[in-house]
Amino acid sequence: MISELKSEILHEVIVRRPDDSHKGTFGRVLLIGGNIQYGGAILMAAGAVVGAGAGLTTVATDLINLAPLHTRTPEAMFVDWRNNADLMTAIANNDVILLGPGMGTDGFAVQLVQQVLQAVTENQILIVDGSALTIMAEQNMTFPRDTFTIVTPHQMEWARLSGVQLNYQAEHQLNEVQRQILNIDVLVLKQHHTIIYTKDDQKQLQIGGAYQATGGMGDVLAGTIAGFTAQFKANPTKAVQAAVYAHSAIAEEMAGHSYVVKPSFIADFLPNYMARIQSNL
Numbered sequence: 652m653i654s655e656l657k658s659e660i661l662h663e664v665i666v667r668r669p670d671d672s673h674k675g676t677f678g679r680v681l682l683i684g685g686n687i688q689y690g691g692a693i694l695m696a697a698g699a700v701v702g703a704g705a706g707l708t709t710v711a712t713d714l715i716n717l718a719p720l721h722t723r724t725p726e727a728m729f730v731d732w733r734n735n736a737d738l739m740t741a742i743a744n745n746d747v748i749l750l751g752p753g754m755g756t757d758g759f760a761v762q763l764v765q766q767v768l769q770a771v772t773e774n775q776i777l778i779v780d781g782s783a784l785t786i787m788a789e790q791n792m793t794f795p796r797d798t799f800t801i802v803t804p805h806q807m808e809w810a811r812l813s814g815v816q817l818n819y820q821a822e823h824q825l826n827e828v829q830r831q832i833l834n835i836d837v838l839v840l841k842q843h844h845t846i847i848y849t850k851d852d853q854k855q856l857q858i859g860g861a862y863q864a865t866g867g868m869g870d871v872l873a874g875t876i877a878g879f880t881a882q883f884k885a886n887p888t889k890a891v892q893a894a895v896y897a898h899s900a901i902a903e904e905m906a907g908h909s910y911v912v913k914p915s916f917i918a919d920f921l922p923n924y925m926a927r928i929q930s931n932l
C-alpha cells in the first residue's frame with residue numbers, strides 16, 4: 652500500500668546538532684559528475700550538499716569546472732576526475748558517493764561508473780543519478796550488493812533501467828518488483844508527486860508542482876539527499892524521505908513569489924529552512 656509522505660518526517664530527521672561535534676561528525680560526501688557540457692549539474696548538486704549540511708564536500712569533475720566550482724561553492728574541495736590515483740583515494744575517504752549528475756555518457760564516463768561500482772564498500776552509501784543511470788542501463792551494469800544504494804531516476808531514466816515503460820510505471824507493485832530485482836535499497840521515482848520505494852513501504856510526496864519543472868531540479872535533489880544521508884546517519888531511508896520532502900516544500904514556499912523556482916535557490920535556502928524546522932517555526 653502506498654501512503655502519503657508527511658511533513659512529520661522533517662522533525663524526525665532534522666534534529667539539533669550536538670554541541671560536542673566537528674565537521675567530521677556530519678559526514679564526508681564525494682560527488683562525481685560534470686563534463687564540459689553539463690558542468691552546471693554538478694555545481695548545483697555540490698551547492699545542495701553544502702547547503703544541506705554535509706561536514707565535508709569534495710567534487711570529482713572535469714578540470715574545466717574547477718574555477719566555477721570554487722567561485723560558487725568555495726566550501727567544496729576539488730579532484731580532477733582524470734587523475735585516477737586521486738579519484739580512488741577520494742572514493743575510499745568518503746562516506747557518501749553521489750555518482751552521475753551531468754556526467755555524460757561517453758567512453759570515459761562509462762569507465763568511471765564501472766570503477767566506482769567496483770570500489771564502493773559496505774560502509775558507504777551510494778547515490779546514483781542522471782547520466783550514471785543511463786550508462787548502467789545501456790551497459791547492463793548491476794548495483795553493488797553490499798553498499799546501501801539510493802537511486803533517483805526520472806521516469807525516462809527508470810524506463811531505461813527497469814524496462815518498465817512510462818505508461819506502466821503507475822503500477823506500484825511492478826516498480827517494487829523491479830526495485831528488488833535491481834537490488835536497490837531506496838528508489839526515488841521522480842515525477843509530479845514523486846514516489847519513494849523501500850524494502851518496507853512506498854511513500855508518495857503530495858506537495859510540489861510544475862514550478863519545479865526546470866533543468867537542475869533533480870541535481871539539487873540528489874545533492875540534498877547526499878547531504879542528508881551523510882549528516883543524519885541514524886536512518887538513511889528516513890534521511891532520503893526528509894530530503895525529498897524538504898526539496899519540494901522549499902520549492903512550494905518559493906512558488907508563492909516565483910513563477911519558476913531556480914534549483915540553485917533551493918540549495919541556498921536549505922540552511923534557513925532546516926533552522927526553522929529545528930526551531931518548529
Ligand SMILES: NC(=O)C1=CN([C@@H]2O[C@H](COP(=O)(O)OP(=O)(O)OC[C@H]3O[C@@H](n4cnc5c(N)ncnc54)[C@H](OP(=O)(O)O)[C@@H]3O)[C@@H](O)[C@H]2O)[C@@H](O)CC1
Pocket residue numbers: 688689690691692693751752753754755781782783785805806807808841842866867868869870
Ligand atoms: N545545467 C546542467 O548542466 C544540466 C545537466 N543535466 C544533466 O544532463 C544529463 C542528461 O539528463 P536529462 O534528464 O537532461 O536527459 P535524459 O536522461 O536524456 O532525459 C530526457 C529525456 O527523457 C524524457 N522524459 C520522459 N519523462 C521524463 C521526466 N519525467 N523527466 C525528465 N525527462 C523525461 C524526455 O522527454 P521530452 O523532454 O523529450 O518530452 C527526454 O527525451 C544528466 O546527467 C543530468 O544530470 C540536467 O540535469 C539539466 C541541467
Ligand SMILES: Nc1ncnc2c1ncn2[C@@H]1O[C@H](COP(=O)(O)OP(=O)(O)O)[C@@H](O)[C@H]1O
Pocket residue numbers: 781804805841842843844845859860861862863864865866867868869870871872
Ligand atoms: N510538474 C512537476 N511537479 C512536481 N515536481 C516536478 C515537476 N516536474 C519536475 N519535478 C521535479 O523536479 C525534479 C526533476 O528531476 P530531473 O528530471 O532529474 O531534473 P534534472 O536532471 O534536470 O536536474 C524531480 O525532483 C521532479 O520530481
Ligand SMILES: [Mg+2]
Pocket residue numbers: 780781805869870
Ligand atoms: Mg536528473
